[in-house]
Each structure stands twice: as C-alpha cells, then as structure tokens.
Amino acid sequence: MSALGLFAAVASSYKVFIGLATVLFLAVSFLRIYLSYKYARLPPGPPPDWKGKYVEPRGRSWLALEQMQHEYGPIIAIRNGPFQPPNIYITRAEPVLELLEKRGATTGDRPSNYVASQGMGLLFARYGDKFRRLRKAVHQLLMPKMAESYGPLSERAARNMLRDILDDSTNFKDIFHTYASSVINSMTFAKRNKTHYSDPSLVQALAWNRELVVAVTPGGYKRQLQDYLDKIRGVQQEMLEGQAPPSFVKYMTEKQDEYGLTQEELAWLSGSLYHAGSDTAAVTINHGLLAAAKRPAAQIKVKAELDMVVGNDRTPSFDDLPNLPYLNAFIREVYRWRSPNPRGFPHRMMQDEELNDYIIPKDSLVYGVHWCLHRDPSLFDDVDTFKPERWLETDEKGELRLRQDMQHFTWGFGRRNCPGLHIAERSIFINLAAFDLSEDPSAPINTDPATGYIPAGICSPYPYKVVFRPRQPDLENILGGEELLIDE
Numbered sequence: 379m380s381a382l383g384l385f386a387a388v389a390s391s392y393k394v395f396i397g398l399a400t401v402l403f404l405a406v407s408f409l410r411i412y413l414s415y416k417y418a419r420l421p422p423g424p425p426p427d428w429k430g431k432y433v434e435p436r437g438r439s440w441l442a443l444e445q446m447q448h449e450y451g452p453i454i455a456i457r458n459g460p461f462q463p464p465n466i467y468i469t470r471a472e473p474v475l476e477l478l479e480k481r482g483a484t485t486g487d488r489p490s491n492y493v494a495s496q497g498m499g500l501l502f503a504r505y506g507d508k509f510r511r512l513r514k515a516v517h518q519l520l521m522p523k524m525a526e527s528y529g530p531l532s533e534r535a536a537r538n539m540l541r542d543i544l545d546d547s548t549n550f551k552d553i554f555h556t557y558a559s560s561v562i563n564s565m566t567f568a569k570r571n572k573t574h575y576s577d578p579s580l581v582q583a584l585a586w587n588r589e590l591v592v593a594v595t596p597g598g599y600k601r602q603l604q605d606y607l608d609k610i611r612g613v614q615q616e617m618l619e620g621q622a623p624p625s626f627v628k629y630m631t632e633k634q635d636e637y638g639l640t641q642e643e644l645a646w647l648s649g650s651l652y653h654a655g656s657d658t659a660a661v662t663i664n665h666g667l668l669a670a671a672k673r674p675a676a677q678i679k680v681k682a683e684l685d686m687v688v689g690n691d692r693t694p695s696f697d698d699l700p701n702l703p704y705l706n707a708f709i710r711e712v713y714r715w716r717s718p719n720p721r722g723f724p725h726r727m728m729q730d731e732e733l734n735d736y737i738i739p740k741d742s743l744v745y746g747v748h749w750c751l752h753r754d755p756s757l758f759d760d761v762d763t764f765k766p767e768r769w770l771e772t773d774e775k776g777e778l779r780l781r782q783d784m785q786h787f788t789w790g791f792g793r794r795n796c797p798g799l800h801i802a803e804r805s806i807f808i809n810l811a812a813f814d815l816s817e818d819p820s821a822p823i824n825t826d827p828a829t830g831y832i833p834a835g836i837c838s839p840y841p842y843k844v845v846f847r848p849r850q851p852d853l854e855n856i857l858g859g860e861e862l863l864i865d866e
C-alpha cells in the first residue's frame with residue numbers, strides 16, 4: 379500500500395472511531411437526562427448498582443425494610459433497572475391508606491409476571507372485567523352471611539382437628555394445615571369426609587402451594603387444572619343425580635349464565651381459594667399458638683373469660699365469639715405481633731399517582747409492608763410487647779369491648795383486600811379456645827439470634843414443641859367420635 383493509501387485508511391478508521399465515540403457519548407448523556415427526569419420525583423431508596431438495579435435482600439425482607447425506613451422515610455423505592463418499573467414499599471399507615479385504599483381504583487391491579495393460574499384465579503387476576511366477575515363470584519361464597527352459614531362445617535372440622543391434636547400433638551403444624559384445607563375444600567367442593575394430613579391429595583396440594591411456579595410450567599399447570607376440573611365435575615355429577623349438598627361449585631354452576639364463568643375459570647377460581655386461604659390460615663393459627671405459649675399472663679386472662687362464658691362442659695362454638703372481647707383482642711394482637719403476610723402483597727399501579735410530593739409511577743408494584751405498619755408508632759405504642767389490652771376499652775356499663783378506632787392491616791387493602799377474612803377470623807379462635815398452651819422444655823421456643831425475634835411462621839426451621847393441655851378436663855369425651863364435615 380502506498381503512503382497515501384495508508385494515510386487514507388488511518389484517517390477513515392479514525393473518523394469511524396470519532397463517530398462511534400460521539401454516538402456513545404450522546405446515548406449516555408441522553409440516558410442520564412432521561413433517568414434524572416424519570417427518577418427526579420421517585421421516592422428515595424437504596425442506591426442501585428451499575429446496572430441501575432438494587433438487589434433486594436432475600437428472606438425476611440420486611441426486617442431490612444424496617445431498617446431502611448430510618449434512612450429513607452416511609453415510602454421507599456427499590457429500583458429494578460433503567461427500563462423496569464420500581465418496587466415501592468410503604469411502611470406507615472397514612473400514606474398506605476391514602477394510596478391503596480382511597481385511590482383503590484388506580485391501584486387494584488396485580489403484576490403481569492404473575493401468570494400463575496394464567497390470571498384465571500382471583501389472587502393473580504389482572505384488574506378488569508374478568509377480575510370483577512371473579513371477585514363478585516367469590517364474594518357470594520365468602521361474604522359474612524355465608525361465612526356464618528359455614529359455621530357448623532368449620533366447627534366439625536375444628537373438632538376433628540382437636541381430636542387429631544389429642545392423638546398426636548407433635549404434628550400440630552400438619553394438623554393446622556389439614557384443618558384450614560378441609561374447611562376450604564368442604565365449602566368449595568362439598569368434600570364431606572375428614573381429611574388426614576397424610577392424604578396424597580393434601581400432600582400434593584400443599585406442594586403446589588409452596589411452588590406456585592408450578593402453575594407456569596406446562597406439565598404442572600395441566601395437572602393442577604385437571605385436578606380442579608375433576609373436583610368440579612364430581613360436584614356437577616352429584617348435581618345431576620340430585621345429591622349435591624350446597625357448595626361454591628354448585629352455586630356457581632347453577633348461576634353459570636349470570637357470572638359467565640367457563641369450566642376452566644371456575645376450576646382456577648376454586649383452586650385459587652385454596653392457594654390464598656390454606657397456608658395463611660395455618661400460619662395464623664400457629665402464630666396464635668406461639669403467642670399463647672410464650673405469654674402465659676395473657677393466656678390466664680383468656681382462660682378466665684372462657685371459663686365464665688363457655689364453662690367446662692362443652693367446647694366453645696363460633697356463636698361465643700362476640701361474647702369474648704379479651705379473646706378477640708388477643709387474636710387482633712396476634713395479627714399485629716406476627717403478621718401472616720409480613721411483606722404485604724403487590725398492587726400494580728395503573729397510572730402515575732402523586733403521593734407526599736413523590737411520583738409513584740404507572741406499572742410499579744406497591745407493597746404495604748404489614749410488618750412495619752403493625753409497628754407504626756403513630757398507631758401502636760411499645761410495639762415489641764404482646765399486649766391484647768391495647769385493643770380494648772370499657773363501655774358505659776363498665777364492660778370490656780373492642781376499640782372501634784383501631785385497625786390492623788392483616789387483610790390487605792382496597793379492592794384487592796382479602797375476601798376470606800370472615801372465614802379466616804374463626805380459625806385461630808377455635809384452637810385457642812380449646813387448649814392451654816405452653817412451651818415444651820425439651821424443645822423451647824427460642825429467640826432467633828439472627829433477628830432477635832421468636833421464630834414465626836409454619837415454615838420456621840426451629841424444632842420447637844408446644845404442650846397442649848385441654849381446657850375441659852373431659853375434652854376427649856366432649857368431642858366424641860370423628861365427624862363428617864357435611865351431612866350425607
């Protein structure tokens with residue numbers, strides 16, 4: 379190559395280099411301007427890494443969020459990269475009620491990556507027409523009047539559970555799960571016979587619950603759908619034979635035209651009740667038990683009230699609940715003390731909203747962090763102390779009653795709040811009302827050195843044991859033999 383040719387080649391690659399460098403410079407500057415504009419009014423939060431993403435701590439994230447709020451305030455943005463909407467965590471009652479309750483119409487969507495159940499189950503349904511249809515249908519099943527009508531069913535399930543505990547209390551966690559599952563199964567599919575915690579169908583359902591992801595893997599998804607469809611067809615077959623007792627599936631099949639649900643939608647809807655209600659109820663019963671075992675002074679007061687109202691020769695029934703203010707306060711304090719969903723459940727923003735001078739962008743996922751909300755000092759004093767009395771006041775006649783001016787956040791928010799709350803409310807009651815509970819010195823309930831808290835939750839790895847002493851000396855006889863959940 380001649381000297382001239384060489385010069386031309388160098389000059390041309392130099393130009394290419396300058397051109398590329400300019401494009402890169404402009405792109406980076408543009409991105410910086412775009413991001414500074416985009417994040418200008420985002421709530422504060424921990425600094426992201428070089429990819430623009432903050433990696434959230436795994437496990438017990440609510441404890442990390444509790445720490446973060448001291449630095450960033452009660453509305454925390456966690457960035458997910460330059461082109462992904464952030465997660466917004468709210469740790470105080472006032473802003474969470476403002477956004478998720480008052481502006482429920484624009485904050486009632488769910489994340490789109492929750493394709494579990496293909497959006498057909500209510501828990502994961504995107505906001506829109508289908509959601510409204512599903513929610514209306516579930517409301518029919520779970521509204522307070524209906525919850526009352528399931529009283530006998532859940533009482534029978536509860537008596538079966540108490541018998542199981544008398545037989546072998548070391549399995550109490552499995553037994554709680556069985557109870558929570560059998561109540562939902564009987565309401566939904568009119569399952570009559572008692573479920574045992576080793577029943578293959580229960581073991582399978584619990585496994586699915588743990589791995590919601592299975593719903594998005596083709597094989598798991600199909601098996602799960604098939605299982606729910608089989609159950610629905612079983613009820614519909616009984617309907618044809620004129621032998622179906624009342625159940626959600628029966629009701630929905632009769633009203634198919636009104637609700638316009640396909641068989642598949644009904645299958646997923648029924649299944650989502652199970653997913654939403656079984657683990658949560660079991661965890662909550664377990665928290666009640668931990669509280670009772672660790673707080674003997676409060677338990678003595680529960681016992682005194684029960685002795686007065688229920689006496690010793692029968693098991694308590696759900697009709698007793700309104701007459702037991704201290705026990706009700708105890709249960710509310712259990713919700714506050716150990717929230718069953720401590721991190722909260724995601725609501726997806728359907729449009730930009732302004733909140734306390736910040737912009738909460740469209741598509742971001744907003745969590746009301748139950749753990750922090752239940753420790754909000756503007757609502758609760760002395761937050762580490764288990765204190766049922768905080769929920770009580772004395773009326774004009776000098777009698778105890780629940781305070782009406784206090785609230786907890788256990789059931790979530792706005793248009794996505796838990797429709798199963800009336801069913802769930804009864805679940806801890808029946809256990810606490812039947813047993814005096816204490817720690818078993820051979821496997822005590824120790825404080826977790828990592829967090830400083832008593833290990834909460836049914837999945838806790840700590841092998842603690844609890845001693846169940848029947849409140850009625852003659853409990854075994856009072857309970858009698860095993861029962862069908864629904865009359866033949």
Ligand code: HEM
Pocket residue numbers: 500501502503513516520562650651652654655656658659660662718719722723724725788789790791792793794795796797798799801802803
């Ligand atoms: C102690 C037990 C329970 C707790 C703590 C609980 C809590 C919750 C929470 C926090 C949510 C999400 C609320 C939100 O997004 O703001 C929820 C949703 C839901 N729960 Fe419950 N739940 C319990 C029991 C039940 C039961 C027994 C059922 C059914 C029989 C049930 C059915 C549902 C359904 C269907 C949803 C989805 C609602 C929607 O997305 O529109 N839950 N629950």
